[in-house]
Amino acid sequence: MHFIVFEGLDGAGKSTLIEGLKRELTTLGESVVLTREPGGTELGEKxxxxxxxxxxxSPVARAELLLYEAARAQHCDKVIEPALAKKHWVICDRFSASSIAFQAGGRGLDRKTIDQLNSFATxxxxxxxxxxxxLTTAEAMRRMQGRDLDRFESENKDFHERVRQRYLDLAKENQQSWLVLDASRKPSELMLELMAKLKERKLWPA
Ligand SMILES: Nc1ncnc2c1ncn2[C@@H]1O[C@H](COP(=O)(O)OP(=O)(O)OP(=O)(O)O)[C@@H](O)[C@H]1O
Ligand SMILES: [Mg+2]
Incomplete structure (x- = not known):
């Protein structure tokens, strides 16, 4: 069992790939907990x-960050840690890196403060x-067409560009713990590459 997090712009294809991964692992007899941020608990969903x-x-940027961190603390203690203790896989749609990409990259809050709050919450x-x-912001926006957009999805292109860039910077900073996939490819290709990389990194059931 392992804890794996999916990150990226809204519309990048996280839910699609997460469902695929869950299917593959379940077929192998693994027990998988799918969860998401913000959310994952009753309080977190509120x-x-x-x-x-x-x-x-609308919350001001600092209030926004603190709400994320409150939901995250609850999520770690009530869902993620207990599932890992029971040797379940935990696959999470967004986690603390989202706060760096969106609240530091997107909103311009101080990175060090976010790192400290992430560390405290998790x-x-x-x-x-x-x-x-x-994924490019243009393609992510195209994939969200026709949806009723939420408060973040309604942000402008520059905001999403900064979020994307911050994610790429984060992944570059810490290459051994990040895998960057070109999300413009077909879901089936992405799934195959993900499984190959998980095997390479010894994160696949033996
Ligand atoms: N690899 C892909 N190629 C083309 N279209 C895709 C791909 N993956 C997902 N899609 C489509 O793009 C849309 C967004 O995908 P999905 O909901 O998986 O993204 P997401 O990252 O989970 O978005 P959100 O953050 O809003 O939940 C969906 O209509 C989905 O069918
Ligand atoms: Mg999704």
Missing amino acids: IRELLLTKDGE QDLAPALWVLLD
């Missing part, structure tokens, strides 16, 4: 609502692998 809605008062829990689905 915070998710507050964060993503376009109705009412108690330094980190996945065995971060998978970045890298």
Whole structure:
């Protein structure tokens, strides 16, 4: 069992690849917990609502960050740690790197503060692998066409460009714990590459 996180722009194809990975692992008899941020717990899902809605008062950037971190602390203690203790796989749609990409890259908050808050919220829990689905903002937006966009998805192109760049910087900073996939490829190709890389990194069931 391993803890694996998927990151990337909204519309990059995280949910699609996560479902594929879950299917492959389940077929091999592994037990898999799928979860997401913000959310994953009852409290976290309520915070998710507050964060993503376009109705009412928007949080200022610092409040936004703190709401994410509150949901994350709850998620780590109530879902991720217990599942790992039971030797389940945990596959998570977004985690602490999203706060660096969106709140530092997108919103311009101080990186060091975010690192400290991430460390506090997660108690330094980190996945065995971060998978970045890298896609141009134009293609990500195209894939979201027709959807009712949430508060982040409604941000402008520059915001999403900064988020994308921050993800790429993060992955470059820490190549042994990040895998960058070119998300413009077909889902079936992405799945094959993901499985090959997990095997290479000894993160696949023996
Ligand atoms: N590799 C791919 N190539 C083309 N289209 C894709 C690919 N992966 C997913 N899609 C399509 O793009 C859209 C967004 O995919 P998906 O919901 O998996 O992205 P996401 O990263 O989970 O987005 P969100 O962050 O909004 O949840 C969907 O309509 C999906 O069918
Ligand atoms: Mg999704």
